[in-house]
Amino acid sequence: MKAKPVIIAGQDYPVKYGFAALRAFSDATGTTLGDLGSLGESMTITQAIALVWAGLKDGARVTKTDFHLTLDDVADLLDEDSSAMEKVLEVFANSLANSGNKKKASKIKR
Numbered sequence: 001m002k003a004k005p006v007i008i009a010g011q012d013y014p015v016k017y018g019f020a021a022l023r024a025f026s027d028a029t030g031t032t033l034g035d036l037g038s039l040g041e042s043m044t045i046t047q048a049i050a051l052v053w054a055g056l057k058d059g060a061r062v063t064k065t066d067f068h069l070t071l072d073d074v075a076d077l078l079d080e081d082s083s084a085m086e087k088v089l090e091v092f093a094n095s096l097a098n099s100g101n102k103k104k105a106s107k108i109k110r
Contacts, residue, residue, distance in 0.1 A: 001095070003059035006087045009080040014059030015088055017095035021058035025050050028071070049075050052088045 003014035025031060028050045031039075039047065053074040060067035069077075078084050 001098075003062050004091050004094075006084075006091060008077050008084040008087070013056050014063040014065060015055040015091045016059040016062050017055050017092045018058060020061065021054040024057055025054035028054065046071075048085060048089075049078065051092060052078065052085060055088055055092060 001016060001018050003016040005012050006015045007013075022033075022036065025047075026033070026036075029047050031047065039051075043051075049071050053069065053071055056069060056074065057067050059065075
């Protein structure tokens with residue numbers, strides 16, 4: 001899975017949600033694997049910021065880009081660009097949807 005470029009506050013950031021991003025999110029928030037499927041409406045602001053942070057961090061990792069943003073830095077970016085969270089969480093949702101489609105396709109091929 002490749003990173004998807006997202007423009008936040010006028011700067012291009014690679015965003016990726018794979019297992020490395022989910023691990024970083026889980027480590028940062030104490031969220032369990034079982035909790036991931038039910039985040040939705042019950043997501044805290046800390047979880048939302050951490051989810052954006054994890055996608056940015058993993059995007060930087062796979063594109064071999066420096067990444068030094070803290071959760072507070074990401075919160076500041078979200079303050080600067082009111083559409084940023086929506087854009088990044090759309091990448092997250094699409095990643096989950098594509099992951100589900102791949103699982104379905106692999107079951108069909110058997």
